[in-house]
Amino acid sequence: MRRVMLLCGGLAVAAAAAWIGESVSSPRAEVHAAQAAPAATPEMLAKIAEGSSQFQQKCSFCHGRDAGGGETGPDLTRSKLVLEDVNGNKIGEVVRTGRAGKMPPFDLSSAEMDAIAAFIHAQQAKAKAEGGRRGVNVEDLQTGNVAEGKAYFEGAGTCAKCHSATGDLAHIATKYQGLQLEQHMLYPRDAKSKATVTLPSGQVVSGTVQLHDEFFLGIVLADGTYRSWPVDKIKYTIDAPHEAHAKLFPHYTDADIHNLMAYLQTLR
């Protein structure tokens, strides 16, 4: 039960989405909408209803029935991508191409995508109007101690073996905040492994690993060319320094993590 899906779409405008969401979902928001917003057209309400139906079938398992996150899938109502989406330009791309290892691609008609996006934007607006709800705020992640985090970084955590607060991590807290920073800190999922391959001819090539299973190694060379070999026909080494993060999991206490977060958040 592990793969996820997002949705796609193209609702009219983000501003319109705000009041549409309020008018379809929450009684409290409905009153608000009736006072402050223009009436939803029957067409838009129908589109959101259709989007809701599509969402329940295809997306709800991972992203939750209300798009607020479910089994393994992120909360879409707090998604930066959804917030920045206009007419499905951002969500549509994710839906059509999927996310490697996380979410399969979906081949939806443009009408289905429109409807689903309308529903997501409506849910986002509703969540905003309702206040307290699921999700992780930057404020939630402030329970650590900066000095202890720094000591752990430089000592027991072994972070300083590979990282430097004034080098690769300088301004890291400007680049990432809150949960995103914590996730990068625990394990940088987007990090790529490098491979160095010695061919039977003796030639040595290196590049970024794209495929590595029991049978093949496929790498992308510096000029963008893809090359692959059966693993039993070559000699190769793989350099994946980010895997050191996984080795730390059995050793972290939750306090270590919170302290490290406190320290990293000072690196602005």
Place this chain on the structure above:
Amino acid sequence: MMNTWKSKVCVWTLAFGSASAAVAQLPDQATLLHPGADSWPTYHGDYTGQRHSKLTQITPKNVGSLTLAWAFQTRSQMELKSSPLLVDGILYFSVPDSVFAVDARSGHLVWHYTYPPNKGSHIGQRGVAAYKGSIYFLSPDCHLVALDAKTGKERWRVEIGDVAKGYWTSMAPLVVGNHVMVGVSGDFDNLRGYMKSFDAETGKEQWTWYSTPADRTGGMTWMTGTYDPDLNLVYWGTGNPTPVLTAVTRPGDGANTCSIVALNPDTGQLAWSFSVSPHDTHDWDATEVPVLIDGPFQGQQKKMLIQASRNGYFVVLDRTNGKSLLTTPYSPVNWSLGLDKDGRPIPNPAKDPAPDGRLIAPDEGGATNFRSPSFDPKTGLLIVPAREAYSIYFSKPADGTYGWSGADYGVWEKGVLKAIDYRTGKIRWEHETGVSTTSGILTTDSGITFTGDFHDNALALNTADGKTLWHANTGAMISTSPTTYELDGRQYVLTGSGGVLFAWTLPEGTK
């Protein structure tokens, strides 16, 4: 047409030793109790849930020449998660809203049934059940549908749950005699889990068993259970209590949630219950296959139930009474303070989801999930499609006490097949599969383990040591648990990949 008729007669003859038996409608209870080599009449293949086949034509020596017999395209965007049944030469399998009947020799489509569009979650469909000429299918919107196995025409349809409240269905029913037993799914709402049994002939409801008392919720019955005919007990795993990630409104163990339960199939009465995750706050359903095995345990012959559970623990129970024989982790686990006197893990309160997050192993997807393991009687190994995984779990008062009530985020995972010796819980071998595991397991008496890896490769491994013997890239994620059967003297192995069902066999004449 003529060929089909002839081959049917041939199968009947093999099964009953007499062509006159062809008037009976298969599978009957005798077939379900003792399935032949030419049948796979239940989700697990037989009532034990071992997913182990006695077939030996494909061996470690010749499996390297395994080749494609045929492929069937469902043309569905939804992945096949179903285990195809084989009854009388026809395979029956499903994706949400669709059932297919396909010739097991040729891959030819015999019929295709479609259920009307509906609002139930379409996350998956594990398959169908068969009994006396009917095929039983659960729709995403909680209807049990009986189809004519010959034509795919609907015989009857009954509602088993209210989709508007948040229930849906994804499992293959289990048939025991005249009982068609079904379970329900649902995670987003505070709802009571239950099982129901229906008359196989008429669809009339026979009984309902609720996982939780009226003032508690959760305990969904997502997956197909197993059955011991001698004890006349059905074994079923139940899901997490709700709200999911907080227990502020549900103090205590949460009896019969995240549990293995034993029920009388005639009455729905609970015989015993074992809680694999007392007081769960991490969504660790105990709905993984409750595998039934008989054999020695610490010097005594035992009737056992073994489960590699989602929470990271392997459990061995005496299935006559539900008492623990062994509980031990098979994958990284950091949420427990040890075991209580009854062999149940003790949850560490410090590892409950919290406002500032807790690092937890395994993650929410669990150390294993719905994909079937397989038990190989010769080696005593339960081969589990396992994962090693960590995530961070959050919950705070503002998240409320309805439905999810928090959030969790996976940070790292690795797929590792683990061969667990049931007598000790020790891992005999491991086989890494990539970022995660996607496929279930089938073992055969010749010593082969069939499965798949994260890179879409169908795999045959040596059951003794986990070494790879054969592979084929199928081009899409393998979300099925493989099955096997023998027809006309040829052994076939089925693996579903994406929306395609592949049938593998040896070239004619292979020794």
